[in-house]
Amino acid sequence: GETVIPGFVTIQIGPLEDKAVDTFVENWCRALHGDGDKAAAHQAELLDAIRSRPEIQEMAVNPVMLTALASLHWNRTRLPDQRSELYESVLDWLAKAHEEKRIMSAAQCLALMQHLAYTMHADPKGKLVEVTRFEAARILAPRFRDVAEDEQHAAADTFLEEEETDSGILVSRGNTLRYW
Numbered sequence: 001g002e003t004v005i006p007g008f009v010t011i012q013i014g015p016l017e018d019k020a021v022d023t024f025v026e027n028w029c030r031a032l033h034g035d036g037d038k039a040a041a042h043q044a045e046l047l048d049a050i051r052s053r054p055e056i057q058e059m060a061v062n063p064v065m066l067t068a069l070a071s072l073h074w075n076r077t078r079l080p081d082q083r084s085e086l087y088e089s090v091l092d093w094l095a096k097a098h099e100e101k102r103i104m105s106a107a108q109c110l111a112l113m114q115h116l117a118y119t120m121h122a123d124p125k126g127k128l129v130e131v132t133r134f135e136a137a138r139i140l141a142p143r144f145r146d147v148a149e150d151e152q153h154a155a156a157d158t159f160l161e162e163e164e165t166d167s168g169i170l171v172s173r174g175n176t177l178r179y180w
Contacts (some may be wrong), residue, residue, distance in 0.1 A: 015061035022047065024063075029071050046070060049079045056086065065169050068093050091169060098166040112140055112159065113169060117179060130178035136160055 016024070025046050033039035050060045050069060056079065059065040068090045073079055080086045091113070095106035107171065119139045120128040131139070140156035147155045164170045170179050 013063055016063060017061075017067065021060050022068060023049065024066055025050070025070065032074065046073050049073055052079075053083075055083050059086075059090075063096075065090065094167040094169055101162070101166055107157075109163065109167075112143055113163070113179075115143060116140055130173065130176040132175050133157065133160060133172065133177055134175075138179050 011134075025043055029039040029043040029046065030105055033042060050056055050066075056069065060069055069079060071093055072086075072089050076089075077079060080089050091110060092106065095109045095113075116131075116136055116139055134157075137153050137156040140159065141152035144152045144155040160170060164172055164177070168180055169178050
């Protein structure tokens with residue numbers, strides 16, 4: 001199910017170790033403030049926020065999530081206290097980061113993601129953690145009301161593919177999709 005593009009090398013990025021997180025945060029703060037006391041203070045504050053709760057530390061080992069946490073901290077000056085607020089903020093950041101690439105707003109994108117997540121969670125056979133891309137598109141197709149009915153499934157499939165590539169909220173494993 002993976003796409004291999006001639007001339008490109010595929011590299012898998014594993015979880016970041018503590019030292020790599022520290023280096024990322026140091027470089028992030030230097031990029032924002034230059035070298036100096038302000039960068040050092042921001043670095044200490046951000047590292048304290050990351051290490052303040054185990055669930056944030058778990059998220060920070062992923063480079064995309066660490067970037068999201070750093071961006072949230074920069075924009076809000078602190079990370080949300082509740083885990084659900086933190087996840088909501090990260091999803092909102094990921095959706096807004098690629099809003100200019102799509103024809104729908106971040107809010108519309110998240111509404112589609114929310115509908116898919118709810119449908120997977122409320123499945124009569126039990127909570128689903130993954131669905132086939134075809135099934136996900138079938139679930140979302142009726143939400144594309146501004147598209148001709150016979151094109152809704154294709155529009156939903158395109159949306160899923162773009163979100164997997166652009167926001168990273170969805171990831172594929174073979175022919176199945178799951179939330180990152």
